[in-house]
Structures are given as structure tokens and as C-alpha cells.
Amino acid sequence: MTVVEDRRSRRTRGALRDALVSLVLERGYAAVTVEDIVAAADVGRATFYTHFRDKEALYDHVVSSVLEELEERLAEVLAPEDAGFTGQPVAEVFRHASERPDAYRMILRGEGDGRGLRAFEDAWSATAHETFTARVKANAVRPRVDLQVLARAWVGEQMAVLLWWLDAPEPRPATDQVVETLVELSRRGRFWATGFDPDSR
Amino acid sequence: MTVVEDRRSRRTRGALRDALVSLVLERGYAAVTVEDIVAAADVGRATFYTHFRDKEALYDHVVSSVLEELEERLAEVLAPEDAGFTGQPVAEVFRHASERPDAYRMILRGEGDGRGLRAFEDAWSATAHETFTARVKANAVRPRVDLQVLARAWVGEQMAVLLWWLDAPEPRPATDQVVETLVELSRRGRFWATGFDPDSR
DNA sequence: CTGTTTCTGGACATGCTGTCTATGATCTCC
DNA sequence: GGAGATCATAGACAGCATGTCCAGAAACAG
Numbered sequence: 001m002t003v004v005e006d007r008r009s010r011r012t013r014g015a016l017r018d019a020l021v022s023l024v025l026e027r028g029y030a031a032v033t034v035e036d037i038v039a040a041a042d043v044g045r046a047t048f049y050t051h052f053r054d055k056e057a058l059y060d061h062v063v064s065s066v067l068e069e070l071e072e073r074l075a076e077v078l079a080p081e082d083a084g085f086t087g088q089p090v091a092e093v094f095r096h097a098s099e100r101p102d103a104y105r106m107i108l109r110g111e112g113d114g115r116g117l118r119a120f121e122d123a124w125s126a127t128a129h130e131t132f133t134a135r136v137k138a139n140a141v142r143p144r145v146d147l148q149v150l151a152r153a154w155v156g157e158q159m160a161v162l163l164w165w166l167d168a169p170e171p172r173p174a175t176d177q178v179v180e181t182l183v184e185l186s187r188r189g190r191f192w193a194t195g196f197d198p199d200s201r
Numbered sequence: 202m203t204v205v206e207d208r209r210s211r212r213t214r215g216a217l218r219d220a221l222v223s224l225v226l227e228r229g230y231a232a233v234t235v236e237d238i239v240a241a242a243d244v245g246r247a248t249f250y251t252h253f254r255d256k257e258a259l260y261d262h263v264v265s266s267v268l269e270e271l272e273e274r275l276a277e278v279l280a281p282e283d284a285g286f287t288g289q290p291v292a293e294v295f296r297h298a299s300e301r302p303d304a305y306r307m308i309l310r311g312e313g314d315g316r317g318l319r320a321f322e323d324a325w326s327a328t329a330h331e332t333f334t335a336r337v338k339a340n341a342v343r344p345r346v347d348l349q350v351l352a353r354a355w356v357g358e359q360m361a362v363l364l365w366w367l368d369a370p371e372p373r374p375a376t377d378q379v380v381e382t383l384v385e386l387s388r389r390g391r392f393w394a395t396g397f398d399p400d401s402r
Numbered sequence: 403c404t405g406t407t408t409c410t411g412g413a414c415a416t417g418c419t420g421t422c423t424a425t426g427a428t429c430t431c432c
Numbered sequence: 433g434g435a436g437a438t439c440a441t442a443g444a445c446a447g448c449a450t451g452t453c454c455a456g457a458a459a460c461a462g
Contacts, residue, residue, distance in 0.1 A: 008408060008459075030231070030314050033449060044410040049451065110318055113231055114311025121361070132395055141396035145382050149362055150394055153386060156361025157354040160322075164353050181346050185354060189390030193351055194333055195342035209428075209439060234418060245441040250420065 013051055015041035017062050020055075021102045029059070029111040056112070063116035066103050067123055070096050074127055087183040089127060090158060094165070094175045101166055108163040117159075125155040158182060214252055216242035218263050221256075222303045230260070230312040257313070264317035267304050268324055271297050275328055288384040290328060291359060295366070295376045302367055309364040318360075326356040359383060 019040035023032045034055055038045045052058040070093065077092045097104040107116040129151040136143050143150075165178055184193070191197045220241035224233045235256055239246045253259040271294065278293045298305040308317040330352040337344050344351075366379055385394070392398045 012409085028314055034451090035449075046411075046453090047409055050408075054451075110311035110315025113229055113313075114315055114318070117311055117315075135397060136395050139397040143395050145386070145394045147395070149365060149379075149382065150386070150391065152361045152365045153358040153383070154391060157358040159361075160353045160357025161350060164350060181350070182354070185346070185351070186391040189393075190351060190355060190387040192390070193346045194337050194344050194348070196336060196340045213440085235420090236418075247422090247442075248440050251439075255420075 009051070012041075012043055012047065013061075015043065016048065016051065016058055017065070020058050021062060021106050024106050024111050025102055029106075029113075059112045059116065062103060063107060063112075063119055066100060066107065067119060069100075071123065078127070078131075087179050089131065090182055091175060091179045093124070093158070094162065094179055097162055097166060098175060104162070105166050108159060108166070121152075121155055121159065124159070125151045128154050154186065157185070210252070213242070213244055213248065214262075216244065217249065217252065217259055218266070221259050221263060222307050225307050225312050226303055230307075230314075260313045260317065263304060264308060264313075264320055267301060267308065268320060270301075272324065279328070279332075288380050290332065291383055292376060292380040294325070294359070295363065295380055298363055298367060299376060305363070306367050309360060309367070322353075322356055322360065325360070326352045329355050355387065358386070 019037045023036055038048050073092050077088045107120055110117045132147045220238045224237055239249050274293050278289045308321055311318045333348045
């Protein structure tokens with residue numbers, strides 16, 4: 001019944017997910033065929049199509065599973081109405097990424113025509129936008145730039161660094177250290193980061 | 202002779218380039234076939250293969266043509282040894298993008314398995330890295346973060362904003378205004394941008 | 403053991419790919 | 433305006449991945 005179909009089905013789907021991710025990282029999304037996937041997952045080709053309509057469907061399945069996990073995490077971290085920016089959401093993303101590095105690598109590299117990357121950007125920048133809006137509200141000030149643009153810029157910066165970090169050779173800088181750097185970049189601005197502030201001399 | 206082959210050849214290649222870009226923007230890289238391209242460019246299918254080995258080759262051709270143009274521009278702007286960061290390189294990228302918006306859209310959206318996007322990132326962040334290094338040197342200071350990371354973050358931020366800007370509905374904010382915002386974001390940091398600096402109260 | 407569900411190999415039509423060849427179109431130069 | 437070069441074209445071809453289908457094998461619950 002449902003118990004059986006769930007257990008067996010889950011195992012198969014999981015194998016297909018893992019096979020897709022590792023194959024895509026190995027040779028790129030376009031170069032991976034359904035045959036490759038089922039061979040790596042050790043299932044029959046016909047089986048693939050009983051679970052997913054096509055390669056894209058499997059890809060979307062991977063992306064949304066990652067996204068759902070991340071959203072749960074962020075919801076927990078953002079729960080306290082501490083609207084101030086503490087770097088906790090950023091740290092959470094990095095932590096999650098370090099738990100599923102391959103899936104993150106695949107998504108952030110823009111594999112699969114970048115659909116996953118865009119979904120990711122949207123979700124993440126929505127959170128960022130909320131944070132910024134809350135901070136502006138809490139302090140009753142008027143923002144000097146479009147908060148949407150600000151959120152996009154902020155997310156773009158972090159995705160770039162996250163991808164760099166995932167691909168960095170071991171020993172990789174600790175999560176907290178990278179996050180701290182990012183937060184300081186945001187806080188102090190980039191001029192400060194180079195050790196030179198043209199305004200303060 | 203060479204004159205003939207150049208004129209006719211150029212027209213054909215140009216038509217193919219334009220066809221690829223507009224079709225990719227319309228329905229996505231993977232969904233565009235060589236047949237579609239030659240139909241849109243109004244050339245025979247066989248002709249395609251006398252110019253490009255396959256769809257990827259045409260795509261790469263588009264990307265590198267854009268990249269070469271951009272690099273020329275940046276070289277001009279960076280010529281004076283004003284190593285200080287003035288926003289001129291950023292402005293130049295935005296100006297170039299507004300002249301070839303569709304090609305930029307295609308690349309920045311990560312179409313074509315993101316190969317173009319990565320090439321773009323690399324070129325751009327190399328320039329950024331040079332700028333930062335020069336500034337550090339000119340002021341004989343020690344950077345507080347890895348300049349490579351800084352460059353990546355900076356480029357990620359700008360690519361995200363550039364893409365947003367290209368897709369923004371008309372009337373689009375003026376180039377100079379967006380660039381100014383980006384420069385101020387870098388200069389002052391993001392906290393300032395929201396009108397609230399936790400350090401200065 | 404029985405019945406249900408999932409997995410499987412193999413066969414099939416389809417569509418796109420990249421190559422080739424013979425022919426047609428276009429232009430230069432004389 | 434004709435000769436010669438270069439590019440464009442249609443059509444045919446094999447190769448390969450796709451997505452669908454079916455009949456039977458395997459795994460499991462009760």
C-alpha cells in the first residue's frame with residue numbers, strides 16, 4: 001500500500017536526485033542524458049519516467065527540495081522580531097550550503113539554464129527585502145535607495161561569495177569567518193575593507 | 202575574393218547572432234533548435250554549419266563578441282593611472298549594456314548553461330581586482346579582507362543590479378543614477394543606504 | 403499464497419543533430 | 433557580359449536521445 005510505495009519510491013527518487021547532481025557537476029547539465037542518470041542511479045530507464053516527466057522535472061525537484069529546506073531554516077532564524085540585521089540569516093544559508101554542497105554548487109553555477117539560480121535569487125532576495133524593510137520601519141527613517149535594488153545587490157554579493165566559498169580548496173575558511181566578513185562588508189562598505197577610506201583622511 | 206566573402210559572410214553571421222539572441226530570450230536556450238535559428242535568420246540549414254560547428258559555437262561567438270567590445274571600452278576608461286575608484290568602469294559597463302541589451306540579458310540570465318555568465322564574471326572581476334589592488338598599493342595599506350573575495354562580491358552585486366536594471370520597466374532609471382547608487386553602496390555601506398547606521402547613534 | 407505496486411527490458415515512432423554532395427546564386431574582375 | 437571564385441542551398445543520410453508503451457519480473461503487505 002502506501003507504506004511500500006513510499007519507501008521504495010523514496011529510495012529511487014533519492015538515487016535519481018543524487019545521480020543528477022553529481023553527473024551535472026561532472027559534465028554539465030546539457031551533457032547529461034536520462035540514460036546516464038538511470039545508469040548512475042542503477043535503475044531502469046522506464047522507471048525514470050514513472051517518477052519524473054523528464055530531465056527538467058527531476059532538476060526542478062532537486063531545486064525545490066533545497067529551497068524548501070532553506071526556507072524552513074530561515075523562518076526559524078527570522079522568527080524573533082529582532083528586525084535588526086545580525087548576519088544570522090546569512091550564516092544560516094552558509095551552514096545549509098555546507099550540508100548540501102553539491103546541490104548548491106549545481107544551482108549557484110547556473111546549471112539547467114539558470115532556472116534554479118533565479119528561483120534561489122528570488123527567494124533569498126525576498127528575505128533580504130523583508131529584513132531591510134523591517135529595519136527601516138523600526139527606525140522610522142527614509143531609505144536613500146530603492147530597497148528592492150538594495151536587496152538584489154546584497155543577494156548578488158552573497159551568492160558570488162558563497163559560490164567562491166563552496167569551490168574554495170580545503171581548508172576552507174570557517175563559515176563564521178566568511179559571514180563576519182560579509183557582514184562587515186555591508187556594514188562598513190568596501191572602501192573600508194581595502195583599508196582605505198577616502199572620506200576619512 | 203576576400204572582400205566578397207567578408208561582406209556576405211558578415212551579414213549571414215550577424216543574422217544568425219541576432220536570431221539566436223532573440224530566440225533564446227523568447228523561449229530559453231535549450232528550447233531553441235538550429236532549425237529555429239536558420240528559419241529566423243532566413244538562411245538554409247546547411248549554411249549554418251559552414252559558419253559554426255554547432256549551437257554552442259554560435260553562442261560562444263556572441264558572448265566573446267560582447268566581451269571583446271566591453272574590454273576595449275574598459276581599457277580606455279582605465280587608461281589614466283587614476284587608480285582610485287571613481288565609478289567610471291561601472292558606468293561604462295552599464296552604458297555598454299544599454300547599447301546591446303538583449304545580448305546582455307541573455308548572458309546575465311545565465312542562458313546556455315551559464316558559460317557566458319561565468320566568462321563575464323571572470324573578466325569583470327579581474328578588472329575589479331586590479332582596481333582594488335591598485336588602490337591598496339597606492340595608499341600603502343594592508344587590506345582587511347581577501348581582495349579576490351572582495352572583487353567577487355563586488356561583481357556579484359553589480360551583475361545582479363545590472364540584470365534588474367535591464368529588465369526594469371520603462372522609464373528606466375538613468376545610467377548615471379544607478380551607477381551613483383552602486384558607488385555609494387560601496388562607499389558608505391549598506392546600513393547607510395537604509396538611512397540607518399547602527400554605529401553612529 | 404494472493405493481490406498490489408513498483409521495477410524492468412525491449413520495441414517503437416519521433417525529432418534534432420551534424421555531415422555530405424551536387425547544384426544554384428552572387429559577386430569580382432577582366 | 434562571360435569566366436572563375438566563393439558562398440548558399442536543398443535534400444538525403446546515419447546517429448542518437450527522447451518519451452511512450454507493454455508484458456512480465458520482483459518486492460512487499462496481509
